[in-house]
Amino acid sequence: MVTAIYFVRHAHSVYTPDELGRPLSEKGMEDTEKITEILAEEDIDVFLSSPYLRAAQTIEGAAEQYKKEIIHREGFKERTLSEVPASDFASAISRVWEDWTFSWEGGESNQEAQARGVDSLYKVLAEFKEKKVVIGTHGNIMVLIMNYFDKKYDFNFWKTLDMPDIYKLTFTGKHFIDCQRVM
Template sequence: MRTNVYFVRHAHSEYTPDELGRPLSKRGIQEAERVTEELLKQENISVVLSSPYKRAIETVAGIAGALGTEVIPIDGFRERLLSVQPVTDFSAAIKKVWEDHTFSLEGGESNKDAQKRGVDALIHVLDTYSGENIAVGTHGNIMVLIMNHFNNDYGFEFWNNLDMPDIFKLTFDGLKLAGVQRLWNRDWQSIDLRKNGQLE
């Protein structure tokens, strides 16, 4: 039985140090409306899940509202913690963790640890909602780490070229990845992959 997981990288948000409560910006709210429009128009979404971070929830909340359901938070889909302290050179730090799968900054998650968390969450979702079309509000780094588990072509350069928001449809036969399709159109907006040196 095939299950479709629609990973939705959250829309634009104004940077604040509050990772959990950071909301979408005005621009992000407009982008989230387009996400809702496109997924409801193209895909038969039946379940809406999200990282517990507000910006991810707000990006997919319109889908849940149109379906008359709630967004279900899944902690495993939260963004990877790069470091407990702000990093002075974000580009160098994020490149380093992608170059060394086991490396982590002080208090942060390595690629290996964050990937396991995300993949464990995905496997639980695939077991729980087998045969469904599932929208998942999430974040760029953890999304690509999950995809990298199934195909290592999805790595640093792939992440570095994502849009915000972005949508990828992953089709599974059981727990086997059978296909990946990008649904977001780059022409819909101009994007900024980073805000003030922090992961979006």
């Protein structure tokens, strides 16, 4: 038997400097209906989420459909790019992907964020062995985790992600088998 992890990148959100409480936009809320429809066909056992509102809101409808609680996991929050918002996000994010050990002041390097995310995923694989687990998360941390298992999931791949997006990773124990885009 395999464990299936469904990483759900959050839907479009309203920009506010409050990372934790930033809600989905009207379009984001509409897009959650697609997430709910897709996940309705998957027989999900567990719903986990980053503690950020937009990640939980993206999977909320599906969790309600299954009558499941969303459990918040700190390890799946978005990577901290810097202590203060970057004046040029594109160049700031490019820089951390160019040098995996580099971090902006108060931020996480790719190496640090990936280690956090992979450690969190391994805990989920141990706790929910042979289950189907949805994880509401964010683009950067999701791709950093995926990259640990397959290097083709890189910065260029990250730039192609949609909001929302779903990737299903399958494992036997801690052994990675496959990754497929679901939506």
